[in-house]
Amino acid sequence: QQKVQQSPESLIVPEGGMASLNCTSSDRNVDYFWWYRQHSGKSPKMLMSIFSNGEKEEGRFTVHLNKASLHTSLHIRDSQPSDSALYLCAASRAGNTGKLIFGLGTTLQVQP
Amino acid sequence: EAAVTQSPRNKVTVTGGNVTLSCRQTNSHNYMYWYRQDTGHGLRLIHYSYGAGNLQIGDVPDGYKATRTTQEDFFLLLELASPSQTSLYFCASSARTGNYAEQFFGPGTRLTVL
Numbered sequence: 001q002q003k004v005q006q007s008p009e010s011l012i013v014p015e016g017g018m019a020s021l022n023c024t025s026s027d028r029n030v031d032y033f034w035w036y037r038q039h040s041g042k043s044p045k046m047l048m049s050i051f052s053n054g055e056k057e058e059g060r061f062t063v064h065l066n067k068a069s070l071h072t073s074l075h076i077r078d079s080q081p082s083d084s085a086l087y088l089c090a091a092s093r094a095g096n097t098g099k100l101i102f103g104l105g106t107t108l109q110v111q112p
Numbered sequence: 113e114a115a116v117t118q119s120p121r122n123k124v125t126v127t128g129g130n131v132t133l134s135c136r137q138t139n140s141h142n143y144m145y146w147y148r149q150d151t152g153h154g155l156r157l158i159h160y161s162y163g164a165g166n167l168q169i170g171d172v173p174d175g176y177k178a179t180r181t182t183q184e185d186f187f188l189l190l191e192l193a194s195p196s197q198t199s200l201y202f203c204a205s206s207a208r209t210g211n212y213a214e215q216f217f218g219p220g221t222r223l224t225v226l
Contacts, residue, residue, distance in 0.1 A: 104153070
């Protein structure tokens with residue numbers, strides 16, 4: 001069973017629209033969440049990370065974290081066709097292991 | 113930006129063959145990782161390392177060996193390749209702070225085992 005669950009599996013939004021992606025960990029020992037973006041045929045690249053309750057904004061991207069429920073969400077406003085990609089959520093456990101647990105990802109398609 | 117390179121980029125071998133995938137990072141990162149990415153399974157950690165000579169078992173280690181010869185170089189070895197090991201392999205590295213450091217990924221190696 002995936003310890004990091006992402007939803008939806010795929011998402012289509014119009015250009016200029018808002019995309020909302022969700023991620024929940026069933027591992028109570030995680031304390032840090034990451035969002036990676038992987039364009040088709042490319043390698044994953046870190047988009048944002050969060051470890052404190054609340055939200056963090058960077059340009060068009062906002063990440064929320066609720067540590068009590070181990071739920072994080074990524075919101076992309078004014079979505080652009082170049083945002084079309086696989087979005088991977090990852091969690092790291094307390095302790096300095098350096099390991100990340102990845103979810104299966106959400107495929108986002110932004111239609112012009 | 114961190115530079116991680118992988119070779120070869122594509123590899124085709126036969127069942128039972130020996131394969132070595134290479135990874136090099138030039139950013140003095142302590143941590144290096146080998147992942148495989150498969151549809152329906154996502155990114156899964158095979159082996160990782162904290163530094164030269166160190167090896168840690170990942171989540172899907174069966175059929176794989178790894179060796180970290182230097183700070184920069186991390187190798188993944190498939191000694192008796194099987195079709196189930198057909199996959200896209202990524203190497204990644206991160207800085208000393210471990211959990212709380214961004215992982216930088218290489219471009220990937222697509223391996224096909226016939």
